[in-house]
């Protein structure tokens with residue numbers, strides 16, 4: 125299987141090259157040249173497979189022999205060994221809906237499902253091909269901790285994560301800074317999240333620095349992150365469908381960067397009978413507006429109780445756009461240029477009709493999010509985190525939907541307390557977290573300071 129760029133100007137790459145590179149040279153995102161298809165006979169067998177066995181089936185055609193099956197199976201087993209639930213991503217019946225719990229990994233958010241796998245993949249390719257990797261990223265909370273836990277202690281990998289000093293929740297901060305492995309370096313920037321992003325961009329733009337230390341990224345543009353997320357769509361479907369290979373389901377997906385929901389779209393293209401994907405956003409509703417109007421227009425980011433979805437430009441949306449435009453890289457380049465220059469673009473009406481064939485969308489406000497947490501607690505005794513609540517609210521009126529639960533409620537205890545008057549009980553990974561020893565470097569919000577700190581650290585290590 126070869127991988128191509130959504131902007132159509134980069135040569136195609138192998139799976140290993142795609143994973144190690146992250147972003148294509150022409151600024152586009154990688155996609156496989158084609159998708160494997162799982163027919164009814166194959167799908168019927170899925171209900172008898174464990175999460176790990178199904179993962180092997182789903183991943184195998186994409187890896188396409190670049191990792192021998194035995195190695196891939198062992199890599200999958202190790203990636204999910206740290207999950208606290210035997211089903212890895214269990215389904216729970218709540219009212220007339222299913223909750224797909226994706227938060228049983230080490231940092232209690234769904235990003236663990238992909239980043240635990242990606243960390244193992246990086247390590248595998250580095251051990252096989254030699255060399256090392258220096259991961260650099262900025263976080264507003266969830267991604268940083270999941271990335272750190274994905275690569276902690278991994279050979280040949282160092283990670284530097286910037287977070288805005290004093291501006292992430294105490295739990296989020298401690299999930300990062302209490303990881304004391306030698307290869308993990310937390311930097312608290314004296315600024316805001318955007319400063320961290322700007323610094324990371326600047327350092328990636330410094331070609332000499334980038335190449336010397338082999339800088340790599342872990343944000344959701346990496347194809348392997350999407351790939352790992354396809355597994356739980358297939359797994360959840362198999363648990364609901366049992367032995368009926370044509371059983372259709374609806375998924376409701378709380379969405380920010382369009383990464384998670386794009387994995388659902390790919391699952392459908394691979395044969396999983398998904399009738400519809402409900403795209404659920406908070407007040408940062410650029411994607412909902414697109415699904416309703418066909419126009420993609422950026423706006424101001426407003427803070428909400430579901431902060432991991434406070435996004436106004438969704439990087440993974442470009443992948444969907446590429447397919448929507450008939451796999452046309454030139455069309456994507458034009459639209460991205462329009463977005464940069466005019467802050468918006470629109471898709472032609474015949475393309476827009478296709479959007480409605482698979483997606484519906486809803487933006488859910490703050491009061492409704494909290495009300496949903498409260499009602500679900502009162503009616504079912506189940507506590508939703510605020511991101512999950514957005515997806516559950518958007519699925520209101522569906523006779524049956526599978527709602528993706530993207531975080532454990534204890535991770536966002538403040539919002540839960542606002543809704544129900546008490547904070548959720550802390551699960552084991554969070555107990556005592558605030559008292560554990562921590563390590564973090566506080567630095568001014570400029571690229572030179574971060575570069576200096578990194579060079580000093582890397583030269584010693």
Ligand SMILES: *Cc1c(COP(=O)(O)O)cnc(C)c1O
Nearest residue numbers: 266380381382383384432530531
């Ligand atoms: C990252 C995140 C999301 C949004 O996922 P995307 O892939 O960006 O759409 C939703 N909920 C939580 C808890 C997250 O951490």
